[in-house]
Amino acid sequence: xxxxxxxxxxxxxxxxxxxxxxxxxxxxxxxxxxxxxxxxxxxxxxxxxxxxxxxxxxxxxxxxxxxxxxxxxxxxxxxxxxxxxxxxxxxxxxxxxxxxxxxxxxxxxxxxxxxxxxxxxxxxxxxxxxxxxxxxxxxxxxxxxxxxxxxxxxxxxxxxxxxxxxxxxxxxxxxxxxxxxxxxxxxxxxxxxxxxxxxxxxxxxxxxxxxxxxxxxxxxxxxxxxxxxxxxxxxxxxxxxxxxxxxxxxxxxxxxxxxxxxxxxxxxxxxxxxxxxxxxxxxxxxxxxxxxxxxxxxxxxxxxxxxxxxxxxxxxxxxxxxxxxxxxxxxxxxxxxxxxxxxxxxxxxxxxxxxxxxxxxxxxxxxxxxxxxxxxxxxxxxxxxxxxxxxxxxxxxxxxxxxxxxxxxxxxxxxxxxxxxxxxxxxxxxxxxxxxxxxxxxxxxxxxxxxxxxxxxxxxxxxxxxxxxxxxxxxx
Numbered sequence: 001x002x003x004x005x006x007x008x009x010x011x012x013x014x015x016x017x018x019x020x021x022x023x024x025x026x027x028x029x030x031x032x033x034x035x036x037x038x039x040x041x042x043x044x045x046x047x048x049x050x051x052x053x054x055x056x057x058x059x060x061x062x063x064x065x066x067x068x069x070x071x072x073x074x075x076x077x078x079x080x081x082x083x084x085x086x087x088x089x090x091x092x093x094x095x096x097x098x099x100x101x102x103x104x105x106x107x108x109x110x111x112x113x114x115x116x117x118x119x120x121x122x123x124x125x126x127x128x129x130x131x132x133x134x135x136x137x138x139x140x141x142x143x144x145x146x147x148x149x150x151x152x153x154x155x156x157x158x159x160x161x162x163x164x165x166x167x168x169x170x171x172x173x174x175x176x177x178x179x180x181x182x183x184x185x186x187x188x189x190x191x192x193x194x195x196x197x198x199x200x201x202x203x204x205x206x207x208x209x210x211x212x213x214x215x216x217x218x219x220x221x222x223x224x225x226x227x228x229x230x231x232x233x234x235x236x237x238x239x240x241x242x243x244x245x246x247x248x249x250x251x252x253x254x255x256x257x258x259x260x261x262x263x264x265x266x267x268x269x270x271x272x273x274x275x276x277x278x279x280x281x282x283x284x285x286x287x288x289x290x291x292x293x294x295x296x297x298x299x300x301x302x303x304x305x306x307x308x309x310x311x312x313x314x315x316x317x318x319x320x321x322x323x324x325x326x327x328x329x330x331x332x333x334x335x336x337x338x339x340x341x342x343x344x345x346x347x348x349x350x351x352x353x354x355x356x357x358x359x360x361x362x363x364x365x366x367x368x369x370x371x372x373x374x375x376x377x378x379x380x381x382x383x384x385x386x387x388x389x390x391x392x393x394x395x396x397x398x399x400x401x402x403x404x405x406x407x408x409x410x411x412x413x414x415x416x417x418x419x420x421x422x423x424x425x426x427x428x429x430x431x432x433x434x435x436x437x438x439x440x441x442x443x444x445x446x447x448x449x450x451x452x453x454x455x456x457x458x459x460x461x462x463x464x465x466x467x468x469x470x471x472x473x474x475x476x
Contacts (some may be wrong), residue, residue, distance in 0.1 A: 002021065002025050002026060002028070002029035003029075004186070005164045005335045006167065006217075006422060007217050007218055008217065008220050008221055009013055009070070009072060009073050009167060009168075009220070009221050009224065010220060012026065012072045012073075012149040012167070013071065013072050014303055016062055016071075016072055017062070019291035021057035022055075022059045022062070023056075023058045023059045023062070023071070023072055023116065023430060024052060024055040024056055024059060025268050026055070026072060026074060027051045027052055027054075027055040027074060027116060027118065028052070028072050029273070030118055030164070030166055031046070031048055031051070031118075032166055032258050033163065033164050033165050034046055034118075034119070034165045034320065034321040037143070037163050037165065039141065039146070039196075040140060040146070040159055040163060041092055041122060041139065041140045041141060041156070042076075042121055042140055042141055042156045042159050042160050042163070043076070043085060043119045043120065043121055043122070043124060043156070043160070043165070043322075044079055044089070044119075044120045044122055044167060045086070045119055045120040045122065046118065046119040046122075047086070047117060047119050047296060049119060050115050050117075051074070051117065051118045051119075051405040054117075055116055058071050058072070058114050058116065061114065067114055068112065068113035068114030068115075069113045069114075069224065069228060070110060070113040070114050070115040070224070070225070070228060070366055071113075071114035071115075072114075072115045073110075073114075073115045073116065073167055073168060073221075073225075074115075074118050074166045074167050075115050075116065075117055075118065075166055075167070075168050075169060075170065075228065076117075076118055076119055076120075076121050076157055076160040076161075076165065076166040076168075076169040077107065077117060077119070077120055077157075077169070077170055078121050078123050078154050078156070078157045078169070078170060078171045078172060079120050079122065079123050080092050080123060080126070080127055080202055080203040080205075080435070081101060081106065081107055081170055081172075081177070081201060081202055081203075081212070082100040082104045082107065082201035082202075082203075083100055083103050083104070083107050083120070084100055084101065084102050084103040085099065085100070085101075086099065086100060086120065087099050087100070087120065088100045088120070088128075090123075090125065090126045090203045091122065091123040091124060091125045091126065091127075091134075091135045091136070091137070091153075092125045092126055092136065092323075092349065092351065092354070093136045093330055093349050093350075093351070094142060094323045094325075094329050094330045094345070094346070094349030094350055095323070095328075095329045095330070096329060096330045096349075097329070098328050098329050100201075102201065102240075103181055103201060104198075104200060104201020104202055104212075105198040105200040105201055105229075105233045105235060105236065106170060106197055106201070106202075106212050106229040107170075107201065107230045109228050110225070110228065110229060112468040113228050115168075115219060118166050119166075120122075120158040120164075121157045121160055121169065122135055122137050122138075122140050122155075122156035123135060123152070123153050123155070123157070123171075124152040124153035124155070124158055124177075124353070125350070125351045125353065125354050126203065126205050126316070126320065127153040127154075127161070127172055127174055127177055127205040127210075127353055128153060128205065128353050128354055128357055128361070129152040129153045129315070129353060129420070130151065130152045130153070130176070130420050130421070130423035130424055130425070131149040131150075131151065131152045131155065131410075131413065131414070131420065132149060132150055132151065132152040132155030132156060132178075132181075133149065133152070133410065133411075133414055134152070134153075134351055134354075135351075135391040136225065136351060136354075138204050139410055140155045140156040140159055140399070141159070141410070142155075142159065142162075142184060142185060142407050143162050143163040144160055144162070144185070144186065144407075144429040144448075144449065144450065145184070145407070145449065147409055147410060148180055148407040148408060148409055148410065148449070149183075149184065149408060149409075150162075150184055150185055150407065150413075151180040151181030151182075151183065151184035151185065151403075151407065151423075152177060152180070152181060153171075153174075154169075154171025154172060154173070154177045154178050154181050154213070154215070155181045155184075155185075157169035157171040157178075157181070157215055158171070158178075158181035158182055158185040158187060158189065158215050159172065159181075159185055160183065160215075161185070161187050161215045161216065161217060162185040162186060162187055162377060167216070167221065168214065168215060168216050168221055168222075168225055168409075169214075169215040170212055170213070170214060170225075170229075171189075171212075171213050171214075171215060172202055172205075172210055172211065172212055172213060173189075173191040173210075173211050173212075173213040173394065173431070174205050174206050174209045174210050174211075174312060174431060175209065175308050175312065175424045175428045175431045176191075176402075176423075176424045176426075176427025176428060176431065176473070177213070177236070178190065178191050178213030178214070178215065178403050178439075179191055179213075179402065179427050179430075179437060179438070179454060180402060180423060180427055180439070180452075181215075181438035182183070182215060182402070182422065182439040182440075182452060183402035183403045183439045183450065183451065183452020183454075184403065184406070184450060184452070185407075185450060186441050186444075186450030186452075187215055187217060187441065188215070188216050188218070188219060188222055188438065188439070188440055188441070188469075189439045189452075190213055190214045190216075190222050190226065190436070190437075190438045190462075190465075191212060191213045191214070191430060191431070191436060191437050191438070192211060192212075192214075192226060192230065192436050192462055193240070193434065193435060193436045193459050193460050193462065194209070194211055194434035194435075195238055195239050195240040195434075196211070196226075196230050196239075196240055196436070196460065196462070197211060197212045197226070197229055198212075198223055198229075198231075198232075198235065198236040199211075199212065199235035199236055199238065199239070200233055200236045200239075201235075204315075205312065205315070205319065205467060206311065206312035206313075206314055206315035206316055206319070207238075207315055207319060208311070208315060209308075209311070209431050209432075210314070211314055212229070214226060219251060219440075219466050219470040219473065220248065220251060220470075221475070222438075222466065223247035223248045223251060223462075223463075223466045224247070224248050224408055226247055227244060227245075227246065227247045227248055227255045227460060230244045231243075231244040234255045234434075238260050240460070243422055244461055245460075245462070245463045246463075247462060247463050247466055251466050251467050251470050252467060252470070252471070253464075253467040253468050253470070253471035255290045256290050256292065257292070257396045257397060257468060258291070258292045258294075258394065258395040258396045258397075259292065259293045259294070259395060259396065259397050259398075259399055260293075260294055260295075260391055260394075260397070260399070260432050261279075261283055261288055261293070261294075261295060261296065261398065261399050261400060262295075262296055262297075262298045262301060262398065262400055263295050263296065263297050263298070264297070264298055264299070264301040264302070265401065265426060266279075266280070266302070267399045268425065269331075270404040270405070270406060270422055270425065271401065271404050272388075272404060272405045272406060272445070273452065274406070274445035274446055275401045275403070275404070275405070275406070275451050276401070276443065278401075278442050278443050278451050278453075279399070279400070279401045279442065279443075279453060282399070282442060282453055282472065283399060283474065286472075289475070294395070296391055296395075296398075298385055298387065298388075298391070300383060300384050300430070303380050303384065304384055304428045304429045304432055305424065305425060305428050306377075306420070307377045307380045307381050307384065307428075307432055308424070308428040308431060308432055308449040309360075309421060310364050310373050310374065310377040311365065311374070311377050311378065311381060312357075312361075313360040313361035314359070314364050314365050314374050316354075316357050316358060316360040316361050317357075317358050317360075317361030317362045317365060317382065318361070318365075320354070320358055323346065323349065323350075323416045324341065324342050324345060324346065324366075325341055325345030325346070325349070326341075326342075328334055329349065330345060330348070330349055331345050332344035332345040332347075332348050332349075332438070333373040334348075344455055345440065353417075356417065364377075366466070377384050379389050381432050384429065384432045384433055385433040387431065387436065388429060388435065388456075389433065389434040389435070389458060389459075392435070392457065392458040393458075395458065396457065396464065397455050397457050397459075397464075397465075397468060397469070398455070398456040399453065399454070399455055399456075400426050400454050400456075401450075401451070401452070401453065401454060402426060402427065402452030402453065402454040403425075403426060403428055403441055403452060403463045404422065404423070404425050405423070405451070406445050406447070406449035406451065407449055408423075414431040420425075422437065426454060427454065430454075430456050434459070435456055435457065435458060435459055436453065436456070436459070436460075436461065436462050436465055437454055437456040437457075437465075438453065438454070438455050438465055438466075439452040439453065439454050440453050440455070440469050440472065440476075441453075441473070443476070453466060453472070455469055455472075458476075
């Protein structure tokens with residue numbers, strides 16, 4: 001039985017080539033960890049027999065020298081990504097019993113390169129949450145401290161990598177749902193440029209914000225997975241046609257970066273002092289290394305969070321209207337006619353946070369308030385994007401904390417939606433602007449809880465983002 005927690009796919013493949021390891025033993029290792037750590041509530045479904053059979057196939061390919069680039073990589077999927085002939089629920093009762101009839105493009109591309117899908121992972125319902133507590137299957141626990149949240153909405157996917165239940169996991173990031181859990185779990189979490197990865201097969205929350213994101217233990221694994229799953233797709237009209245770069249080639253940073261940090265970030269009342277000091281410490285380190293580090297004023301920062309919630313709830317109101325109990329998913333047995341069936345199915349099938357956001361989105365889209373809220377928020381979004389890209393025309397990167405606080409206690413913010421929404425304070429800017437951003441580990445606080453450092457750069461500059469992130473991690 002494997003006893004090593006491998007830091008990268010390269011290390012796994014080296015062991016396989018030497019004959020000291022095989023894919024079947026790797027899958028058994030992860031299956032054992034999943035079983036031993038069931039109390040963390042990470043997996044909704046584990047594909048045990050299927051994963052083992054797939055591992056045997058790939059071991060045969062290794063012996064013949066025909067294996068794909070991701071051979072030996074065991075991957076978990078957030079319960080928002082379609083996998084053909086497997087159940088998918090979006091973390092919601094409303095899709096109870098639904099089985100996907102096709103695979104997401106990102107999932108198909110993983111499988112084509114011989115990755116092994118090990119299971120379906122818990123999440124906040126339809127990706128709406130910052131703590132993984134908005135799931136009808138119960139909260140996922142942070143392995144580092146089981147009394148604390150792992151972040152959300154992709155919290156279980158983050159814990160699966162943190163707790164060595166798989167090597168890589170795919171989540172989704174609408175306003176920070178990959179970066180915030182990565183920070184809370186002490187791992188790497190990437191939100192690529194909007195449109196870099198096809199959204200085909202990703203259950204929609206807010207279509208103009210949603211991106212598939214990647215959790216990993218190493219920058220190299222993250223870069224390789226992005227290289228495999230990114231690129232044009234005939235099934236998604238919004239995906240970029242831009243050529244996918246060679247992200248894995250020479251991940252090194254050998255020039256002097258121009259780095260900006262936002263004055264408003266460090267003046268925020270909600271910023272934890274340990275996180276502030278760790279982030280400023282990293283900026284000081286960069287100065288000592290000869291990089292240019294400047295404070296920038298970003299007055300639109302205070303509008304990013306309300307802009308995000310107005311627009312995403314509006315899009316959610318529209319996207320989630322398809323779940324009505326008619327053709328698939330949950331249907332209330334209490335409906336007496338068509339209208340009551342609609343109402344009762346949606347009222348009983350959706351959780352309270354999803355209902356809250358649908359109601360808010362419906363309100364801002366209503367005839368009387370459309371211009372006052374939705375139209376105005378769209379204009380502010382444009383201003384935030386333009387001003388962010390203006391900064392990035394003068395600087396290579398923007399650095400800020402991933403989260404204002406360390407992982408908080410389970411139940412601590414559950415009954416205060418505004419307090420919960422503030423957990424996204426520093427991640428929504430990249431989502432509103434559509435630019436790539438990554439969270440990397442940046443030490444721990446006085447209680448030993450993980451801290452994340454967020455690095456943002458301009459559209460489609462993921463290669464530079466990977467190189468600079470690895471440079472910082474290697475120097476830490």
